[in-house]
Amino acid sequence: DMPYKEKPIVKKYFTIGEVAKELGVATSLIRFWESQFDFIRPKKNAKGNRKFTQDDLKKLKLVYHLVKEKGYTLSGAQEHIKNSKGSIDDKAEMVNSLKKIRSFLEEMKRNLP
Numbered sequence: 001d002m003p004y005k006e007k008p009i010v011k012k013y014f015t016i017g018e019v020a021k022e023l024g025v026a027t028s029l030i031r032f033w034e035s036q037f038d039f040i041r042p043k044k045n046a047k048g049n050r051k052f053t054q055d056d057l058k059k060l061k062l063v064y065h066l067v068k069e070k071g072y073t074l075s076g077a078q079e080h081i082k083n084s085k086g087s088i089d090d091k092a093e094m095v096n097s098l099k100k101i102r103s104f105l106e107e108m109k110r111n112l113p
Contacts, residue, residue: 013043013051022057023064033063036074039081039088058092065095 020027034040034050040059042050052060066077084091 010054013053014057016042016050016052019052019057019060023060025064025068030060033060037063037078037081055089058096059088062088062092062095 014022016027016030020030023030034042037059040056040063042052042056044050062081063077066072066080067074072080081088081091
């Protein structure tokens with residue numbers, strides 16, 4: 001008899017409130033970005049509430065990175081994303097990886113004697 005292993009629960013959908021909290025921005029900004037970037041298209045339920053996927057979240061993090069951290073204008077960010085080689089997903093993934101590496105290095109630095 002194989003012991004039953006619990007799988008970690010991975011959320012499929014996030015509300016706009018959860019997304020805003022994750023990014024540390026207002027929900028109005030998420031709605032604004034959605035209107036400006038055509039690759040941000042969350043599904044909506046019967047009530048019209050947005051349901052963001054992990055994928056949507058990754059794309060929003062990319063926009064956040066370019067606009068809030070790199071100081072791009074919206075049109076600058078749109079250009080950058082359009083003209084870069086590779087898919088949006090690849091770029092979003094790369095930004096994510098770099099952030100993980102940075103926080104790992106910062107953690108190591110803090111723990112130095």
